[in-house]
Amino acid sequence: MKKFYQLSATLMLAVFFMLPVFEGAKAQTVITRWNFNGPASDQVPGGPDSPSPAIGNGIASLVGGTTATFASGTASGGSSDPETTTPPNYGWNTTNYPAQGTAPKSAGAQFRVSTLGYDNIQFVFDQRLSNTAANTWVVQYTTDVTASSPVWVDAQTFTFEPQATGTGDTWYNQRTVNLAGVAALNNNPNAAFRVVSDFDPTTGEYRAARSTSSYGTGGTSRFDMVTVLGTAATSLSENNLRTAKIWFDGSKIQLQTNAYMNGTIEVFDLLGNRIHFSNISGTQASLTAYLSPGLVMVRLTDQSGRQTTRKVIVK
Numbered sequence: 001m002k003k004f005y006q007l008s009a010t011l012m013l014a015v016f017f018m019l020p021v022f023e024g025a026k027a028q029t030v031i032t033r034w035n036f037n038g039p040a041s042d043q044v045p046g047g048p049d050s051p052s053p054a055i056g057n058g059i060a061s062l063v064g065g066t067t068a069t070f071a072s073g074t075a076s077g078g079s080s081d082p083e084t085t086t087p088p089n090y091g092w093n094t095t096n097y098p099a100q101g102t103a104p105k106s107a108g109a110q111f112r113v114s115t116l117g118y119d120n121i122q123f124v125f126d127q128r129l130s131n132t133a134a135n136t137w138v139v140q141y142t143t144d145v146t147a148s149s150p151v152w153v154d155a156q157t158f159t160f161e162p163q164a165t166g167t168g169d170t171w172y173n174q175r176t177v178n179l180a181g182v183a184a185l186n187n188n189p190n191a192a193f194r195v196v197s198d199f200d201p202t203t204g205e206y207r208a209a210r211s212t213s214s215y216g217t218g219g220t221s222r223f224d225m226v227t228v229l230g231t232a233a234t235s236l237s238e239n240n241l242r243t244a245k246i247w248f249d250g251s252k253i254q255l256q257t258n259a260y261m262n263g264t265i266e267v268f269d270l271l272g273n274r275i276h277f278s279n280i281s282g283t284q285a286s287l288t289a290y291l292s293p294g295l296v297m298v299r300l301t302d303q304s305g306r307q308t309t310r311k312v313i314v315k
Contacts, residue, residue, distance in 0.1 A: 032056035064107025079126040079224035091222040108196035114272030117309040118230030119186035131168030133219030134197040145192035168210030189272030241308040253287040
């Protein structure tokens with residue numbers, strides 16, 4: 001059983017860190033992706049309240065009172081999912097949005113993803129809007145989703161001028177938000193992103209996606225191919241961290257550096273939960289805390305605040 005687990009962890013690691021992605025982002029890697037696929041609409045892994053990612057690790061959740069089911073990912077022209085039939089191609093179909101004139105930028109879908117070991121973060125998603133759904137959506141991020149009241153920052157607004165045809169019941173594929181300039185999202189175990197409905201910027205209220213329809217709380221926003229991407233962090237190589245050795249010796253995690261350093265060592269699981277923290281002073285350290293078998297991420301921070309993150313398999 002243990003050998004099977006270790007093999008699965010190795011295969012997961014290969015996908016988690018090495019899978020190439022869209023044209024125009026060839027240097028980037030998929031950190032986490034949700035495709036919401038399954039053998040039937042009631043058999044999508046994780047269920048409609050918190051569907052599981054198909055690649056990597058993360059937590060998807062509904063925010064602001066929305067509810068969800070799974071619906072076709074191929075209808076109305078389809079998402080960018082390469083699966084061309086339903087099943088298995090489903091989208092996460094959210095509804096029950098705020099009443100007209102109330103609670104802008106509060107309701108939609110949220111995605112928590114650890115970016116440990118990555119920088120140059122991007123958030124990409126497909127979205128299908130029904131005729132009565134809002135025409136305006138905002139992508140937000142937070143650098144600490146674990147805070148009692150996370151601070152959500154607007155990153156990009158997607159809106160359009162509704163027309164009588166061609167805008168409602170339509171997929172808007174690979175909507176892309178480049179967050180490479182947000183340094184606080186790099187190498188961050190507590191990063192999260194969300195897509196929320198907003199007032200139309202010209203009318204100051206919710207506006208239906210089709211001009212001949214009226215906005216309604218039962219309008220739907222269907223998500224597919226929700227992806228967080230990044231590049232393996234390389235900006236930390238010009239210091240003592242580059243040559244640091246971190247490994248599991250069979251009973252504990254060991255650290256060795258070429259030069260004396262003051263700093264910290266942290267261990268995270270793949271959901272970004274910190275499971276160990278200790279200070280370092282010297283050229284060697286041993287982490288003797290109990291660790292369950294599996295893949296962990298070890299982050300080393302020096303006295304100047306520079307960091308490196310390594311993957312370690314605990315056997």
